[in-house]
Amino acid sequence: MAHEHIRNFSIIAHIDHGKSTLADRMLLRSGAISEREFHEQMLDEMDLERERGITIKSSAVTIEYAAGQRNYMLNMIDTPGHVDFHYEVSRALTACEGALLVVDAAQGVEAQTVANAHLAQRNGLQLVPVVNKIDLPSARPEDTAMEIEHLLSTGPRPSRKRDGTPWAAEDCIFASAKTGEGIEEMMAAIVEQLPPPAGDADVETKALVFDSTYDDYRGVVVYIRMFEGRLRVGDKVRMIGTEEVYQVSELGKFAPRPTRVQAIAAGEVGYIVASIRSVSSVHVGDTLTLADRPAAAPLAGYRPPQQMVFSDFYAGTKTDFPALRDALEKLQLNDAALTFQPISAEALGFGFRCGFLGLLHMEIVQERLEREHGIEVVQTAPTVPYQVLTVDGTVHEVDSAGELPDPSRIDEIREPYVRADLIVPEAAVGPVMQLAEQRRASFQHQEYLSAQRVILTYEFPLAEIVYDFYDKLKSATRGYGTLDYEVVGFRADDLVKLDILVNNERVDALSVICHRTKSEPRGRAVIRRLRQEIDRHMFDIPLQAAIGSRIIARETLKALRKNVTAKCYGGDVTRKRKLLEKQKAGKKRMKVVGNVEIPQKAFMAVLEADEA
Amino acid sequence: MPHATCKEKWPDRPRGPADALYVHVPFCAAKCGYCDFYSLPHDAGRARHYLDALAAELHLRCRRLRRPLESIYVGGGTPTCLAPEALDELLGLPGAWIGPHTEFTVEVNPGTLDDATAAQLVSAGVNRVTVGAQSFEQEELEQLGRSHSATDIARAVTALHRAGMDNVALDLIYGIPRQTPASWRRTLDAALAIDPSHLSVYALSYEPQTPLAAARDAGRVVAMDDETQRDCYDEAIATATAAGLDHYELSNFARPNRTCRHNLTYWLNRPYIGLGPAAASYVDGVRSVNEADLAAYTAALTRGETPPHASERLTGRAAMAEALMLGLRLIEGVGRRRFADRYGTDPLDALPYSIGRHVRCGALALTPDRLRVSPAALFVCDTIFADILAEARQERPRP
Numbered sequence A: 001m002a003h004e005h006i007r008n009f010s011i012i013a014h015i016d017h018g019k020s021t022l023a024d025r026m027l028l029r030s031g032a033i034s035e036r037e038f039h040e041q042m043l044d045e046m047d048l049e050r051e052r053g054i055t056i057k058s059s060a061v062t063i064e065y066a067a068g069q070r071n072y073m074l075n076m077i078d079t080p081g082h083v084d085f086h087y088e089v090s091r092a093l094t095a096c097e098g099a100l101l102v103v104d105a106a107q108g109v110e111a112q113t114v115a116n117a118h119l120a121q122r123n124g125l126q127l128v129p130v131v132n133k134i135d136l137p138s139a140r141p142e143d144t145a146m147e148i149e150h151l152l153s154t155g156p157r158p159s160r161k162r163d164g165t166p167w168a169a170e171d172c173i174f175a176s177a178k179t180g181e182g183i184e185e186m187m188a189a190i191v192e193q194l195p196p197p198a199g200d201a202d203v204e205t206k207a208l209v210f211d212s213t214y215d216d217y218r219g220v221v222v223y224i225r226m227f228e229g230r231l232r233v234g235d236k237v238r239m240i241g242t243e244e245v246y247q248v249s250e251l252g253k254f255a256p257r258p259t260r261v262q263a264i265a266a267g268e269v270g271y272i273v274a275s276i277r278s279v280s281s282v283h284v285g286d287t288l289t290l291a292d293r294p295a296a297a298p299l300a301g302y303r304p305p306q307q308m309v310f311s312d313f314y315a316g317t318k319t320d321f322p323a324l325r326d327a328l329e330k331l332q333l334n335d336a337a338l339t340f341q342p343i344s345a346e347a348l349g350f351g352f353r354c355g356f357l358g359l360l361h362m363e364i365v366q367e368r369l370e371r372e373h374g375i376e377v378v379q380t381a382p383t384v385p386y387q388v389l390t391v392d393g394t395v396h397e398v399d400s401a402g403e404l405p406d407p408s409r410i411d412e413i414r415e416p417y418v419r420a421d422l423i424v425p426e427a428a429v430g431p432v433m434q435l436a437e438q439r440r441a442s443f444q445h446q447e448y449l450s451a452q453r454v455i456l457t458y459e460f461p462l463a464e465i466v467y468d469f470y471d472k473l474k475s476a477t478r479g480y481g482t483l484d485y486e487v488v489g490f491r492a493d494d495l496v497k498l499d500i501l502v503n504n505e506r507v508d509a510l511s512v513i514c515h516r517t518k519s520e521p522r523g524r525a526v527i528r529r530l531r532q533e534i535d536r537h538m539f540d541i542p543l544q545a546a547i548g549s550r551i552i553a554r555e556t557l558k559a560l561r562k563n564v565t566a567k568c569y570g571g572d573v574t575r576k577r578k579l580l581e582k583q584k585a586g587k588k589r590m591k592v593v594g595n596v597e598i599p600q601k602a603f604m605a606v607l608e609a610d611e612a
Numbered sequence B: 001m002p003h004a005t006c007k008e009k010w011p012d013r014p015r016g017p018a019d020a021l022y023v024h025v026p027f028c029a030a031k032c033g034y035c036d037f038y039s040l041p042h043d044a045g046r047a048r049h050y051l052d053a054l055a056a057e058l059h060l061r062c063r064r065l066r067r068p069l070e071s072i073y074v075g076g077g078t079p080t081c082l083a084p085e086a087l088d089e090l091l092g093l094p095g096a097w098i099g100p101h102t103e104f105t106v107e108v109n110p111g112t113l114d115d116a117t118a119a120q121l122v123s124a125g126v127n128r129v130t131v132g133a134q135s136f137e138q139e140e141l142e143q144l145g146r147s148h149s150a151t152d153i154a155r156a157v158t159a160l161h162r163a164g165m166d167n168v169a170l171d172l173i174y175g176i177p178r179q180t181p182a183s184w185r186r187t188l189d190a191a192l193a194i195d196p197s198h199l200s201v202y203a204l205s206y207e208p209q210t211p212l213a214a215a216r217d218a219g220r221v222v223a224m225d226d227e228t229q230r231d232c233y234d235e236a237i238a239t240a241t242a243a244g245l246d247h248y249e250l251s252n253f254a255r256p257n258r259t260c261r262h263n264l265t266y267w268l269n270r271p272y273i274g275l276g277p278a279a280a281s282y283v284d285g286v287r288s289v290n291e292a293d294l295a296a297y298t299a300a301l302t303r304g305e306t307p308p309h310a311s312e313r314l315t316g317r318a319a320m321a322e323a324l325m326l327g328l329r330l331i332e333g334v335g336r337r338r339f340a341d342r343y344g345t346d347p348l349d350a351l352p353y354s355i356g357r358h359v360r361c362g363a364l365a366l367t368p369d370r371l372r373v374s375p376a377a378l379f380v381c382d383t384i385f386a387d388i389l390a391e392a393r394q395e396r397p398r399p
Ligand SMILES: Nc1nc2c(ncn2[C@@H]2O[C@H](COP(=O)(O)OP(=O)(O)O)[C@@H](O)[C@H]2O)c(=O)[nH]1
Pocket: A013, A014, A015, A016, A017, A018, A019, A020, A021, A022, A042, A050, A053, A054, A055, A081, A132, A133, A134, A135, A136, A175, A176, A177, A178, A179
C-alpha cells in the first residue's frame, strides 16, 4: 500500500506563538478556507479558545498540497496547548510521524516549547523547526534559531534531519503567519522532512483514539489514527482499554472537512461514529480493534484520564443545584476528563466535588459553565489528590481532608509530585530559585538556553504550584518566566491535617491537608480571614488552628457591644422589621458551629486564603 | 417589681378592630437636626386643611371602633405648635372614644408649652404628657438642633404640674456628639429630680438624609463609640431603677401603674389605628402606613378617599417573628402560653434554630412560662431579632 502521499503531523508551540494562525494559513494556501475566513479567524477574539490563546480540544484536518507531480494529503492533528493536557498531547503526537516546532521570534523558546519538543522526541517524531512572527519589529529570528538549535541538539533523543545530519540554526524556516511569508517553504519541508506513515493494511486492526467530540444527533464522534489493518462501515469494533464493543455506523476522513467514506486503512486519519452515548466511555489513548479479529496487544502508552486538581463547585446565588448538575452533565458529554460527584457540606449546601486534569482545565470548565450555560458557581480553592498508606498496608486515594482515616491508622500520606521546567531570564534566576525553595521544590538541574535565558528544572509537590505559583513566577520574572510540568508520581512527606476551631469546635469543611512547615502560616491566614468575615456575636469567639490537639494559632473575635434600635418609630413596625431584615440580607447560607454563625462567604474566603 | 403590669391590664382578645388610636401632627416650629419624623414648618393655612382631612379620615376609618379605647396618643411633629383653637379642635376629635380608663397622651416640646397650653390639655381630657426633654445640657441640645433650652424643660414641667397634670413622662437621648458619661449622669439626675412618672432613654441614631448624619459623614461631628453608649445605657438603668422606676422595656422606665399603655399596644402586638400623614396602623392583621405627604393626604380625603398608604399582611412564621421582635423588647419578655394561644405554636417550635441558638449562648432566657432577652443581651438584642426574622424567611427551619 502506498502511503508516500500522506503525512501525519502536529504543530507544537508555546501558547500564543501562532500555531492556530499558521494552521489557518496552510488551509488558506490549500484553498480550504477563503481569504475572508482567514482574516475573520485571525480577528475572532470572542471565542473562548482564542481569547485564552489555547486550543482546548484536539481535532484533525486534512490539507491538500501539490508538489511537483504529486498530490499530498497532509493530516494535521491539533494538540491541546496546555500543560494540563500533557497526556492528551502525548497521545496526539503518537498519532503522527512528525511535527512542526513553532517558536515566536520575539519570545524565543519557552517552557512549553521545551516540554512539547521533548515529548515529541520521546515519541520518536521527526521535527521541522519554524521561527514565526518574523514580521514583528521586536523579532529576533537569529537568536531564536540559535535557541532552537540548542534545544534540538539536546533533550531525550536529539533530533536530526531526514538525511541524518543535526538541525542547525540556519535550517529553521523563517515565517510569518500574518504575512504568509515562509508558508510555502514550511509546507515543502513537511513533505521533505517528515516520513510517510508505515503500517500494514492487511494485519489485525489497530487504531489509536486521539480525541472525541459529542454531537447531539450522532452521539460521540471518535477521532482515530489507523496504525494497522483497516475499518469498514458496519464493522464491530472493540476498545481494548474499556472493553466496550460498538458497531461502526459512519466512517469519515477530513478533506479538509469531515467527509463520509466506506473504509479507512493503515496510515490514515479519520473518525468513526458508532452510537456511543458519552465521551466518558471513550478514552483518549485507547486502542480500537475489530471485535472478531482483534489485535493481540494494544498500542503502548494508554492510561485512563487522571484528575490532579479538585475543587468544590456550589451553585451561586442565582443558580440552583439541579441547573448546575444539568450543566455539568452536558459539559461532560464533551469532556471526558471532567469528573464530578455530589457532595453536601452543611456549610455550603449542595454542590459537586469536581476533578480536573489541572488548573487551566478547571478554569475552562468554570468559564464554559458561565458562558454556555449561564451558570454562576461558587468554587473552593483547588486541592490535589493524596494517597494514604494505612497501617494495614493498603493505599487509599483521598481528595479532601475529611476523607482522611483516623490518625492512628495512617502510616504515611503521599502527595503528587511534578517535574517542572521553568524558563526564565538569566537575571531572574535568583528570585525564581527563592520562590521555588518556598514551595518545597527540589532542584534538578539548570541549563543555559542562550546567554540570557535559563531552563531550571525542579521537582515540586503539585499542591505547591496548583494555587498561585504561576502568578508568582510571572511577577518574579517580570512576565517573562514560563512553566511546564508533568506529574511524576506520589511521594510521602510530613503532611498533616490542619484543623480550624471556631468557639472551640472543629469546622470540618475548613480542615486541609498541608505540609507541617506550612501549617502555621496557613492557619494564621485562615484565622485572619475568618475574623474578617464572621460577624461579631454577643460573646467573644476564640478562633484557633490546630494540628491534632496542639493549637498552633489563635485569635479572638471580640463580642458585639451595641446593636439596638432604641426608638420605636411611632408604631411603624414594618419599617423597623425591614431594617432588621437588612442586617441579615445576603447572608442566607450560614453554618452554625459552636453557636457561631459562619457565612458561606467566610468559607470561601478561607478556602481561598493565601499562605503569604 | 410589678412585672405583671404589662400583660394583666389587657384582655386576651382585642375588643374591637383596634385598642388604640394614634394621631400624627405633621408640624414643628423648626426641624431638629437628627429627626426623620415627618413634619413640616407650621403654617395656619396648612393646619386648617390638615384638621379637615383628619376629621374626614377619622370618620372614614374609625366608624367601627368600639369605645372606649385603651389609649389615644397625639404625637408628631409637635402637636403643641398648633394655634390654641386648632389644638382644641384636634383634641376634641377623638372625644367619643375616651372613657374613664383611657390613657390620653400628648407629646409636647418644652419650647412650645406655657401655662395656658398646659391648662388647655388638661381641660381637653389629656391625662398623660410626654415631654421631649432629650438633654439638660445646653451644648447637647444645640448639637441636636433642638429649639428649646435646658431651662425650658423645668418650666414646661412646672406648668404641667400647676395645671394638675400628674402623669408626666420625659424623653432623653444619649449618644449625642460631645456628650460624656459625666454629662449624661447630670442629665439623668436633672430628669429624675423632676420626678417623672415615666422615663424613656433613646440612643441617638443617625438617620439617613438628616443634617446630623451629613455632619457626621463630613467629619464635623464625631459619633459616640459603642462602648460609651453601652456605658450610658447601663448608667441609665442603674440610676432610674435606684430612683424607684421599673425598667419594663428596653428603653423605658415607669413608676408602678404608669407604664405607657399606648406603646404597650405596639409591643404586645395589639391592633391600633394611626391617623394623619405618615401614621402607621395595624388592623385586622394588616399593617399599613399612610404616605408621608400632607398634600396627597388632604387631597385624597377631600375627595372622600382613603389617603395613599402602603400595606402588608404577614402570616405564619413571619407574623410570629414580628411579634417576637416587638414582645421581646419588654423586660418580662413574651408569655409562651399567650403566644401559643394566638399563633397555635410555641415560639421555640416555630423558630427553633434562631431561638435555640440564642438560648444556648445565654442571650435569651427560656423558662417554662416565658421567653425573654437576658439583661446582658438587651443592648445587642437586634442581633437576636434579625436572626429570628431571618429564620422566619427561610423555607424550612433547620434543627
Ligand atoms: N505579528 C504576527 N502576529 C501573529 C503571527 N502569528 C500569529 N500571530 C498572532 O499571535 C497571536 C496568537 O496566535 P495563535 O495562532 O492564536 O497562537 P496559538 O496559541 O499558538 O494558537 C494572535 O493574536 C495572532 O494573530 C505572525 O506571524 N505575526
